[in-house]
Amino acid sequence: MKAVLIDDEQHNLDNLKALLAQYCPQVEVSATALDAETGKKLLYEHQPDLLFLDIQMPGQTGFDLLQSLSHYDFEVIFVTAYDQHAIQAFRFAAVDYLLKPVDITLLQSAVQRAMKQRQLKVHNQQLENLMHLLKTQQVKEDQRIALATTKETRFVRVSDIICCESSNNYTTFSLTDEEELLVCKPIYEYEDILKEYGFIRCHQSHLVNKKYIRSWKKEYGDFLLLTNGKEIPVSRGKKEEVKKALQF
Known part of the structure; x- marks a missing residue:
């Protein structure tokens, strides 16, 4: 895979380039840039398969660069210092990110995922979803989340999710149209990003959207009856904690 690296600190570029050469030989670094403007020119010039992109840079940020592009025919791995707002957006859109200093194992995993995604498509729908999220500051009712199944990545409105149930490292999402999606991630990956949208962790294996709770049943233990009939x-x-969230 041809790659372009963009970071405003030369030592970060040198370090990442060295790590890729040693641990990810399938990646060929075509060019590097210290700012977004130069990086944009390199993207058009080299047409890379993969972009490693810093976010916080003087002048234009990494997000500014991406929002200035008309299409995304490459994979992106964000390389950034800790930024809770940005990471929340990354997780919603199911895009890869690495925290500085870069962990070798996580770098290799991110590259492998990028290669797999690159083989499946040309247009980067996850990145487009992230840019739409950042650009429009969608209201919560219209917010979409990327759910990666074994066959595809589905973009689902958060308000259409009734509940989530875990099974080891998998999570089943039950939707308002009665469809169920099996996602290849554990439920704790979704608890933090969904709680601000009215989701309650009522059990180790369950997250529920409180707008779909019909009643609290106490016949044989404590259960939440949902609008789709699930208990x-x-x-x-x-x-x-659940009582407090439901205000009773």
Whole structure:
């Protein structure tokens, strides 16, 4: 894979280039840039398969650069210092990011995922979803989340998710149209990013969207009855937290 690296600090570029050469020989670094303007020219000139992009740079940020492009026919791995707002957006859009200093194992995994995605498509829908999220500051009712199944990445409105149920490292999403999506990630990956959208962790294995809770049943233990007919258990340890979230 041909790659372009953009970071405003030369030592970061040198370090990443060395790591790629040693641990990711399938990646050929075509060019590097210290600012977004130069980086944009390199993208048009080299037509890379993969872009490693810093976010916080003087002048234009990495997001500014991407928003100035008309299409995304390459994969992106963001390389950044810790930024909670940005990371939340990355997780919603299911795009890869690495925190500085770069961990070798995570770098190799991100490159492998990028190669797999590159083989599947030319147009980067995840990145487009991220840019749409950042550009429009979507209202919560219209917010979409990227859910990666074994066959595809689906972009689902958060408001259409009724509940999530975990099974080891997989999570099943139940939707309002009665469809169920099996996603290749554990439920804890979604708890933080969905809680501000009204989702409640009522049990170790369950997240529920409180707008779809019909009642609290106490016949044989504590259960939440959802509008789709599912009965979701409320664990003893989560009982008070769920009551507080439901305001009763």
